[in-house]
Amino acid sequence: MSHPGAGPESDGESKEARILRSALSEFCRKGFHRATMEDIAAGAGVGKGTLYLYFRSKQALLEEIFRLGLEGYTAGIRAVAGGSEPARTRLGKIAAFALEYAAANREFARLAQEGPVGMREEFKRWLLDLQGRILETVRQVAQEGVEAGQFRKVDPELVANLFMGGIHSAVTALVWGEGRRDPREVADALTDIVVEGAGRRD
Amino acid sequence: MSHPGAGPESDGESKEARILRSALSEFCRKGFHRATMEDIAAGAGVGKGTLYLYFRSKQALLEEIFRLGLEGYTAGIRAVAGGSEPARTRLGKIAAFALEYAAANREFARLAQEGPVGMREEFKRWLLDLQGRILETVRQVAQEGVEAGQFRKVDPELVANLFMGGIHSAVTALVWGEGRRDPREVADALTDIVVEGAGRRD
Amino acid sequence: MSHPGAGPESDGESKEARILRSALSEFCRKGFHRATMEDIAAGAGVGKGTLYLYFRSKQALLEEIFRLGLEGYTAGIRAVAGGSEPARTRLGKIAAFALEYAAANREFARLAQEGPVGMREEFKRWLLDLQGRILETVRQVAQEGVEAGQFRKVDPELVANLFMGGIHSAVTALVWGEGRRDPREVADALTDIVVEGAGRRD
């Protein structure tokens, strides 16, 4: 086995998974620097030294959390963005997926909003890259919308920025606010405004 | 001092201001936790102990930076949002102001994007509150647009979220990217899409 | 195992011996404190826990290495020192044996030169004692040389110190230096100087 304790645990979750969950929870609650390895270990029900059997360092732990969390996110975004449906439909799906993903991973969503605090410069670049690729994916959808005549001649990059920014803003409200709204409904309304505009049609 | 009678600060900036500028610069460059009081003091050209004559703690320094930076920002937003012009015009002015403010205060804009790292829970709440009040201001504009029949029956809160999220996204590109675009132009394009929509009008 | 009936250790070396060799190698390469039980186990081709079936602790491992290495050394010294030949011959044999022993056990010789790092106070005393007994053996040879009229009235203890110190110095050059000289030749030259003196005879 490449990793210690890869076998099934009695409480139904691998040690690695327990550590990751505990770390996410601590990082989210206290921020990277205020969270201590001691507390993370306690939260995972393991000894302090055990953390280092699974992760090289505190930083590595943080980065792995981001890697895993963003892997699912980007894969999902790309999947729903890749169809052959009208641009509007695809945008709607992107928004819906993003908001639902955030709702399903509230702690990670909160952590991700803290920004790349405590990461090595190298990992920060990876993160910016990833963000760039997501924006590019959305831009592509907008551009295809323009080319297919579904959208007017708008700057696709700006649409992508606006759209993802709007989603980001909605996610903030979603994960921090108390009065929760249905992610799907928000996604639809957001898409509606981006495509149809807020202005009155005469 | 070389010029007696030139006032206590012959280099034209009060010690407090110099400290704040140095702290902003350090926080921006290294992040809150990696920045040291020693470096901040050196950057301000004062002794380490002097920092504590002006600010109770490192946290207080950070919070004061945010207080001052956001004060100007919110005041500006409120000012341009408050006129009696059409909603679209006011939204355009909001975007223009926000982007220009970010361009004029790049370091602060970068710092603000890092999120509330290192702040006391109490100050985080104040920050969320402030953000809420800004959103509320924008929401108000949108709502008045709806009421005045300039906008169709969209959810004003969502419009505010989308709009400010888009601005946020544009600011990120503005303060981190190299190829700079004119803030005003970006603001106009952003407003245009939000009001007119990306979709084709038939 | 490939050859049933070939005994429990078909590779020709008992587990204990393999562990000792690996430990010696690690201690020699990295020093006592930097060497890890993990690496020692890996080098011996056994599990970490197995080390503790053969040795009580890391210290015990170190001490056993010294015990074994010095056992052969002191036995050899005593053997060649014990004859009834002239003192000079016996000194020559002592030097030859010591240098050849070091050449044949380079790793141990290097380790022994590092001094009693990491040992318990008790074992350090044993070590000093042993060193004292070796010196005593050599002193005895010198004294007998004086008594037999082969040597002039020199302090036998000092001769022993000088002689063994010279050997020690030569061993250092032998086990660390690249340009190797023949141990036997060095031993002869060393003995020659100690007995005949560097000074010119008129």
Place this chain on the structure above:
Amino acid sequence: MSHPGAGPESDGESKEARILRSALSEFCRKGFHRATMEDIAAGAGVGKGTLYLYFRSKQALLEEIFRLGLEGYTAGIRAVAGGSEPARTRLGKIAAFALEYAAANREFARLAQEGPVGMREEFKRWLLDLQGRILETVRQVAQEGVEAGQFRKVDPELVANLFMGGIHSAVTALVWGEGRRDPREVADALTDIVVEGAGRRD
């Protein structure tokens, strides 16, 4: 001032000196790895953090101790070795100086015998170099003795090795043994044997 606290202390010794003394004492008593910065600080009567105002790390502290200790040693050796007196006289002075230096710096002498444990590879090389230069100095004396016809045709390098090895051995006895002998007397006797030889002159 380049260093904090360079001014005179109330107890008549600079903080840096107190730290160095405490560190030497701890390193000597427990060895490099077993000595703790906490104990060193306590022994110097300063806080733990203060150590790091004067020395970058524990290693740096050790290395500085060696640098200072060996600086005086090598300077002394070179000084007494450099005269124009007969080789024998100079060897005698070298031995006397070395033994007196060891007697005057017993703790350092003990530490130096532990070998280069805990040092960076780079510093180890510096140390070996220094040792080589000392040997070279002694070798030079022996060679000049040969050239001046004071010594017979012996290998000067071997003489240097023997002589310094003998001194080393005597130092060990001196700093660890209980029954102390006068360094000067030991130095004379040692030199006598090396030059005249232990053997009887017929």
Place this chain on the structure above:
DNA sequence: CATGAATGAGACTTCATTCAT
């Protein structure tokens, strides 16, 4: 007001040792 030497709490990380399998 200003300074910066001094402090010590606190965090990460290592690794010898144990013990259930």
Place this chain on the structure above:
DNA sequence: CATGAATGAAGTCTCATTCAT
């Protein structure tokens, strides 16, 4: 006998904060 996952004591080092000057 053998293993190696798990542990936690222990140690180094950082840095915000204080206070005597």
